[in-house]
Amino acid sequence: MDNRWQVEDWEAMKAKAKLSLALALFLGSLVLMQEVQVGVQTSEHPTLGAYLTDGQGRSLYLYTRDSKNTPTCYDQCAQTWPPLLVKEKAVAGKGVAPNLLGVAKRRDGSLQVTYNGWPLYYFVRDQKPGDVLGQGVGGVWFLVSPKGEALKPSTDQQPAGAQTDALLAQLLNEGQAVYSRICVACHGPEGQGGTGVRLAGNTNLRNARYVAGVIVGGGQIMPSFGSTLSDREIAAVATYVRNSFGNQFGVVTEEDVKAVR
Numbered sequence: 265m266d267n268r269w270q271v272e273d274w275e276a277m278k279a280k281a282k283l284s285l286a287l288a289l290f291l292g293s294l295v296l297m298q299e300v301q302v303g304v305q306t307s308e309h310p311t312l313g314a315y316l317t318d319g320q321g322r323s324l325y326l327y328t329r330d331s332k333n334t335p336t337c338y339d340q341c342a343q344t345w346p347p348l349l350v351k352e353k354a355v356a357g358k359g360v361a362p363n364l365l366g367v368a369k370r371r372d373g374s375l376q377v378t379y380n381g382w383p384l385y386y387f388v389r390d391q392k393p394g395d396v397l398g399q400g401v402g403g404v405w406f407l408v409s410p411k412g413e414a415l416k417p418s419t420d421q422q423p424a425g426a427q428t429d430a431l432l433a434q435l436l437n438e439g440q441a442v443y444s445r446i447c448v449a450c451h452g453p454e455g456q457g458g459t460g461v462r463l464a465g466n467t468n469l470r471n472a473r474y475v476a477g478v479i480v481g482g483g484q485i486m487p488s489f490g491s492t493l494s495d496r497e498i499a500a501v502a503t504y505v506r507n508s509f510g511n512q513f514g515v516v517t518e519e520d521v522k523a524v525r
């Protein structure tokens with residue numbers, strides 16, 4: 265009698281095994297289906313923490329000049345910051361809140377993925393997963409936190425830095441204006457260089473007074489700006505080049521400029 269029960273258990277187990285095989289195949293096809301859709305997930309940065317990426321781990325950014333669900337980066341801007349486009353909607357991956365994902369219509373009718381209302385963009389200079397060269401560019405482009413906010417170095421970790429942050433933001437703003445009026449012609453919109461040398465990732469820029477000195481005095485080819493720009497303008501543009509294009513070298517003050525005049 266016991267034997268008979270065992271045989272029935274065995275049949276039941278075989279049936280279960282068939283069922284789980286079928287389930288595995290079904291789930292497998294779901295995964296395949298998701299791969300053709302656009303995914304948004306999170307990655308971990310050693311100092312900045314968790315941030316949004318696409319399904320392949322490529323960094324996504326928000327543009328602080330956009331307003332809710334309204335992309336404003338087009339033309340030249342969109343060549344540098346290509347929008348994350350989707351046919352219908354994006355799929356929430358690991359670490360992403362599905363209810364924060366959405367889409368916004370672009371001028372050409374295409375759909376751009378949004379998160380917490382922020383339209384999401386790539387940065388052309390990021391080549392591989394883990395690249396975050398767009399972080400902080402111009403003080404207006406930022407990685408996106410899992411909560412859907414601009415990822416900025418936390419100010420409560422360094423209360424003494426709060427004032428420097430405000431100064432940095434102001435100088436970046438003024439510096440961007442000077443840069444696009446004067447420097448962009450030789451150093452390029454992304455600091456990639458041209459007639460002038462490459463400023464993106466240029467470690468010579470670590471030294472605040474060196475940078476101030478080059479702008480005041482010029483070089484062999486670069487004109488000197490000591491007589492045409494004020495201390496404030498030089499501090500601003502020096503701060504801008506040291507904290508854009510992926511650079512994060514900190515503020516240059518008017519005192520630094522006075523010291524090299």
Ligand code: HEC
Pocket residue numbers: 442443446447448449450451459460461466468469475478479482483484485486487489501502505
């Ligand atoms: C006419 C082209 C031109 C303009 C305009 C120009 N630069 Fe330059 N810049 C150069 C060149 C070329 C160099 C390399 C030194 C040299 O040969 O003059 C250079 C060097 C520099 C360096 C030093 C880089 C290093 O690796 O040592 C900095 C910083 C810099 N420029 C910032 C600026 C800023 C900021 C402006 C705008 C206020 C500006 N430049 C405007 C052409 C230019």
